[in-house]
Amino acid sequence: MTAIKHALQRDIFTPNDERLLSIVNVCKAGKKKKNCFLCATVTTERPVQVKVVKVKKSDKGDFYKRQMAWELRDLAEVDAKDASKENPEFDLHFEKVYRWVASSTAEKNSFISCIWKLNQRYLRKKVEFVNVSSQLLEESVPSGESQSVAGGDEDALDDYQELNAREEQDIESMMEVCEYAISNAEAFAEKLSRELQVLDGANIQSIMASEKQVNILMQLLEEALAEVDTIEGKLSSYEEMLQSVKEQMDQISQSNRLIQISKTNNGKLLDEIQFLVNYMDLSKGHIRALQEGDLSSPKGIEACINASEALLQCMNVALRPGHDKLMAVKQQQHLFSELRDTFARRLTNHLNNVFVHQGHDQSSTLSQHQVELTLPKHSPLHRDLLRYAKLMEWLKNTHREKYEGLSRTYVDYMTRLYEREIKDFFEVAKIKMAGTTKEAKGKFATLPRKESALKQETESLHGSSGKLTGSTSSLNKLAVQGSNSRRSQSSSLLDMGNMSASDLDVADRTKFDKIFEQVLSELEPLCLAEQDFISKFFKLQQHPTVTPPLAQPETEELDGGLLSRIPSQGEHRHSLSSDKDMVRLMMNKIFQSIETELNSLIALGDKIDSFHSLYMLVKMSHHVWTAENVDPASYLSTTLGNVLVTVKRNFDKCISGQIRQMEEVKISKKSKVGILPFVTGFEEFAELAETIFRNAERRGDLDKAYVKLIRAVFMNVEKVANESQKTPRDVVMMENFHHIFSTLSRLKISCLEAERREAKHKYTDHLQSYVINSLGQPLEKLNHFFEGVEARVAQGVREEEVSYQLAFNKQELRKVIKEYPGKEVKKGLDNLYKKVDKHLCEEESLLQVVWHSMQDEFIRQYKHFEGLIGRCYPGSGITMEFTIQDMLEYFSSIAQSH
Numbered sequence: 001m002t003a004i005k006h007a008l009q010r011d012i013f014t015p016n017d018e019r020l021l022s023i024v025n026v027c028k029a030g031k032k033k034k035n036c037f038l039c040a041t042v043t044t045e046r047p048v049q050v051k052v053v054k055v056k057k058s059d060k061g062d063f064y065k066r067q068m069a070w071e072l073r074d075l076a077e078v079d080a081k082d083a084s085k086e087n088p089e090f091d092l093h094f095e096k097v098y099r100w101v102a103s104s105t106a107e108k109n110s111f112i113s114c115i116w117k118l119n120q121r122y123l124r125k126k127v128e129f130v131n132v133s134s135q136l137l138e139e140s141v142p143s144g145e146s147q148s149v150a151g152g153d154e155d156a157l158d159d160y161q162e163l164n165a166r167e168e169q170d171i172e173s174m175m176e177v178c179e180y181a182i183s184n185a186e187a188f189a190e191k192l193s194r195e196l197q198v199l200d201g202a203n204i205q206s207i208m209a210s211e212k213q214v215n216i217l218m219q220l221l222e223e224a225l226a227e228v229d230t231i232e233g234k235l236s237s238y239e240e241m242l243q244s245v246k247e248q249m250d251q252i253s254q255s256n257r258l259i260q261i262s263k264t265n266n267g268k269l270l271d272e273i274q275f276l277v278n279y280m281d282l283s284k285g286h287i288r289a290l291q292e293g294d295l296s297s298p299k300g301i302e303a304c305i306n307a308s309e310a311l312l313q314c315m316n317v318a319l320r321p322g323h324d325k326l327m328a329v330k331q332q333q334h335l336f337s338e339l340r341d342t343f344a345r346r347l348t349n350h351l352n353n354v355f356v357h358q359g360h361d362q363s364s365t366l367s368q369h370q371v372e373l374t375l376p377k378h379s380p381l382h383r384d385l386l387r388y389a390k391l392m393e394w395l396k397n398t399h400r401e402k403y404e405g406l407s408r409t410y411v412d413y414m415t416r417l418y419e420r421e422i423k424d425f426f427e428v429a430k431i432k433m434a435g436t437t438k439e440a441k442g443k444f445a446t447l448p449r450k451e452s453a454l455k456q457e458t459e460s461l462h463g464s465s466g467k468l469t470g471s472t473s474s475l476n477k478l479a480v481q482g483s484n485s486r487r488s489q490s491s492s493l494l495d496m497g498n499m500s501a502s503d504l505d506v507a508d509r510t511k512f513d514k515i516f517e518q519v520l521s522e523l524e525p526l527c528l529a530e531q532d533f534i535s536k537f538f539k540l541q542q543h544p545t546v547t548p549p550l551a552q553p554e555t556e557e558l559d560g561g562l563l564s565r566i567p568s569q570g571e572h573r574h575s576l577s578s579d580k581d582m583v584r585l586m587m588n589k590i591f592q593s594i595e596t597e598l599n600s601l602i603a604l605g606d607k608i609d610s611f612h613s614l615y616m617l618v619k620m621s622h623h624v625w626t627a628e629n630v631d632p633a634s635y636l637s638t639t640l641g642n643v644l645v646t647v648k649r650n651f652d653k654c655i656s657g658q659i660r661q662m663e664e665v666k667i668s669k670k671s672k673v674g675i676l677p678f679v680t681g682f683e684e685f686a687e688l689a690e691t692i693f694r695n696a697e698r699r700g701d702l703d704k705a706y707v708k709l710i711r712a713v714f715m716n717v718e719k720v721a722n723e724s725q726k727t728p729r730d731v732v733m734m735e736n737f738h739h740i741f742s743t744l745s746r747l748k749i750s751c752l753e754a755e756r757r758e759a760k761h762k763y764t765d766h767l768q769s770y771v772i773n774s775l776g777q778p779l780e781k782l783n784h785f786f787e788g789v790e791a792r793v794a795q796g797v798r799e800e801e802v803s804y805q806l807a808f809n810k811q812e813l814r815k816v817i818k819e820y821p822g823k824e825v826k827k828g829l830d831n832l833y834k835k836v837d838k839h840l841c842e843e844e845s846l847l848q849v850v851w852h853s854m855q856d857e858f859i860r861q862y863k864h865f866e867g868l869i870g871r872c873y874p875g876s877g878i879t880m881e882f883t884i885q886d887m888l889e890y891f892s893s894i895a896q897s898h
Contacts, residue, residue: 001025001107008039008055012066017044018051022114024107029089029099036067038100040114042122050118052092070094073123078112080131109136272320279317280332282339286310290343295350301387304343308394311339315398344399347391351406354385355413373428373515375522376421382533393539407538407586414530414590426597429519430604433512509688512605513615519601520623520640527591527636534586540579580633587635598643606650610657611685613650614692614702620644621698648701655705658685659712667720672727674841676720679736682713683743690747703751710755713740730770731839735846737763767846771853774836779825779861785816786868793872802872810876813869822882826890829858833894848895855891859884 001023009020022040027033036056043049050072058065070092077093086105090112092098102108112129113136119127129137286307293307294300315336323329396403534540605612624644627637662678686706693702717740721732737759744756789802802808833851840847862884869878 004037008037008064012055012064013039013041013053018042019044021118022111024111025103026100029101035103037064038111040072040111040118042118048122050122052115072115072118073126075115075127077128077130078115078132080108080112080129080133083131083133109133112136272323275320276323276326276329280314280329282310282314282336287339290339295347295388298387301391304347305390305394308343308391311336311343312394312398315340340398344395344402347388347395348402348406351385351388352409354388355410373425373432373518373522375425375526378526378533379529382529382537385537386533389537389539392537396539411586411589415592418590419593422591422593422597425522426519426601429515429601432515433601433605434608509609509611509615512609512612513619513692516601516605516612516616517619519598520619523594523598524623524627524636527587527594527639528630528634530590531583531587531635534583535579538582538586540582584633584635584638591635591639595639595642598639599646602643602646602650606654610650610654611688613647613654614689616647617644617651617698617701618692618696620647621696625697651701651705655708658682658709662712662716665716665720667724669725672839672841673720673724673732674727674735675739675843676717676732676736678716679713679739682709683739685709686743686747686749690749706749706752707755710740710752714755714758728770728773728839730766730773733766734763734770735841737766738846739843767850767853771850771857774832774839774850775854775857779820779865781816781819782865783861785813786865789868789872799871800874803876808872810873810878813873813876813878817878817881820881822886822890825882825887826894829890830894851891851895855888858887858891862887 005020005023008023013020018041020039020041024038025035026038027035034056036054039053039055041051041053052070052072052075053066054068055064056067057063074094075092077091079091079093081087081089081091088102088105088108090100090102090108092100102111112132115127116129116132116137285303289300289303289307290311293304295304314332319329392403392406395406602616605616620640620643624637624640627634627640631637658678658681665676665678667673689702689706693699696702717733717736721729721736724732741756741759741763744752744759749756785808789808792802792805792808793799797805803810832854836850836854837847840850862880865880869876
């Protein structure tokens with residue numbers, strides 16, 4: 001170890017002006033053993049810096065390298081693990097804990113001892129040593145004691161003390177007197193020994209001479225002790241005298257303390273009495289208002305509100321410990337409870353009477369609304385009842401049962417009132433909606449109020465609609481049989497509502513739209529006003545989480561309470577926890593008939609005309625959107641959203657019905673097809689839908705319906721064209737797709753732009769196909785001749801050598817041309833015109849278009865023949881019997897003659 005210490009001092013610490021004081025061979029605890037050295041060093045220059053350095057042997061050679069260093073002032077704690085047993089493990093607590101295992105316990109103890117000494121000398125005992133033996137922590141070590149290798153230098157460092165200035169002067173003067181001290185140390189030491197002996201003798205003589213003085217000093221001390229005893233006696237007498245005075249002062253102090261305690265207690269008692277008087281005293285005026293106050297006049301209501309608030313404050317005062325045991329407090333609390341119960345009973349009875357009287361007043365005004373399509377306004381009732389809103393809040397906070405009872409009473413009463421009003425309102429709406437025929441008017445004019453009678457009359461109305469169905473089916477048969485009337489053909493597609501198109505004009509649908517809009521416009525403010533009133537009157541908007549006052553056991557009765565089963569709203573099996581849920585529950589009970597009546601009205605409108613679903617979808621969507629902007633969780637928004645689902649379902653049913661009827665269309669085998677009824681039906685549907693859905697929120701639903709309908713139209717046009725026997729397939733396709741293209745171009749429906757281009761493409765293709773097939777080969781023999789010419793050229797014969805072929809010489813060509821003079825050509829074209837006119841229908845007016853296309857195709861063939869003659873028979877002078885100008889005159893004269 002000495003050799004290693006010497007090598008480390010030489011190679012690592014001397015170049016850095018450091019001195020190695022102690023070293024220990026260690027390895028990290030709990031890991032694979034990799035030995036290293038921990039060294040305690042100090043710098044040779046001032047100020048002295050003390051460090052703990054980790055030195056490790058290099059992997060590439062036998063030399064050592066400095067790996068890590070810590071300042072000793074950063075060391076917080078040294079833990080030797082065990083002070084009584086030999087344990088080579090120890091911990092050093094720097095910024096984190098470093099756990100080491102020394103190669104031997106002696107090296108560990110020597111290193112820790114060195115650290116302790118350095119701490120004592122330079123750090124003023126800042127480092128804490130734990131589980132370290134006290135023998136290692138001795139500050140001074142005898143100079144003659146032999147030191148270990150690790151601690152010797154540090155012990156020498158501790159024994160060394162610097163000389164002061166006087167000692168330096170004495171040593172220098174002694175060295176000057178004894179100049180030979182350096183050259184002859186033995187002589188110098190002998191001289192110093194002789195002088196020391198002389199000094200010792202002088203000291204002994206001086207001690208013996210001072211014995212007399214010591215005796216004198218002892219005598220003086222004895223006299224002083226006697227004087228002290230005298231003084232102590234006097235002090236004892238004084239103390240006895242003061243003891244009696246102290247006892248008297250203690251009695252006075254005790255008396256003063258008791259007086260102060262009594263004063264403090266009296267002050268506290270006065271504070272308690274003032275507290276009880278100030279916070280638990282209710283004025284006589286408030287008591288009189290609670291017992292006899294007028295609940296019908298504004299002043300009386302205001303007085304009752306003030307009295308109830310004062311009573312609530314007195315009842316809710318936070319009593320201090322022990323107050324509830326006082327008899328006066330108990331009497332006041334009993335008085336407050338009686339006043340609370342009395343006033344709650346008076347308030348409940350009065351509000352019940354208000355509900356009844358206001359109900360009679362509202363019932364008397366129902367008759368004037370039966371003829372007009374309006375709902376009675378309840379703003380006067382709400383205005384009168386809102387005066388009691390603060391009293392309802394007081395009742396809610398003080399007497400929950402009566403608050404719940406009033407809530408149930410109000411809801412039950414308003415349920416019956418609104419049920420009568422809404423039923424009458426929807427009866428008037430149905431009368432006006434079904435007023436397109438006198439029969440419907442007559443039946444609805446005598447509708448009774450009872451639900452069973454209303455159902456019977458509604459079934460009667462549906463029966464009349466069934467009669468109309470029979471007439472409509474006859475129209476469908478006429479359309480199937482090939483009637484040339486475009487109006488009767490289109491009516492078969494429009495007959496999705498079991499009513500004929502002639503009976504349902506634009507005015508009827510506009511009237512229905514206004515009626516439906518008026519119904520929704522009347523319901524919307526009614527529901528919003530009632531919901532706003534419930535929130536304000538029952539104070540259901542202040543506390544987000546309260547126990548619902550209307551919770552009751554499940555029951556099957558509709559009038560049994562707010563938690564009873566409500567149609568279309570589901571069963572509420574647990575207590576509600578929010579005021580919004582409470583408001584929604586009350587609204588569901590009060591207006592439980594609205595959703596049923598709306599669905600009934602929608603069903604009636606859809607029965608009269610399925611196209612009414614378009615109007616209803618737009619109007620209902622707008623009102624749902626408006627309600628959601630006001631309050632997404634409101635009863636109105638939820639109910640209209642449910643009804644909107646029904647309207648959307650009817651709309652989808654209308655679209656599916658049209659598609660189904662397209663698939664069921666049959667055509668006559670004896671008459672030409674013309675424009676198919678579902679094609680004109682789609683046109684009228686699109687025109688109506690574009691008018692209705694202009695700037696509507698549900699445009700996406702219409703676009704989806706458009707795509708479904710147009711694909712069905714395309715598919716069924718092709719199906720009918722394939723099944724047609726009287727009219728050529730190309731004509732059916734050409735005319736109907738031309739009509740579809742014209743309709744889509746005129747209406748400019750953006751979502752059907754691809755279908756518009758497809759319709760144009762189909763129309764063009766089938767027009768060209770029909771022209772080619774109908775025109776055929778008007779110059780048949782000439783066609784065959786030139787086909788042979790083209791075949792020879794294709795086989796490799798040069799064009800100018802074709803005339804030398806026996807079958808295609810000039811004589812044969814002249815013979816074929818003479819068979820087609822201008823008169824024969826004109827006669828053939830005239831027959832062709834009659835044939836085309838027979839195929840095409842009058843509605844689409846495509847005859848001139850087809851005839852012009854045939855003219856262009858004939859001219860193209862004519863020019864093709866002339867080109868072959870010029871190339872294959874050059875210089876022959878052979879020409880056709882008629883010119884292009886002649887052909888143009890033929891086509892023009894034929895068209896004008898017809």
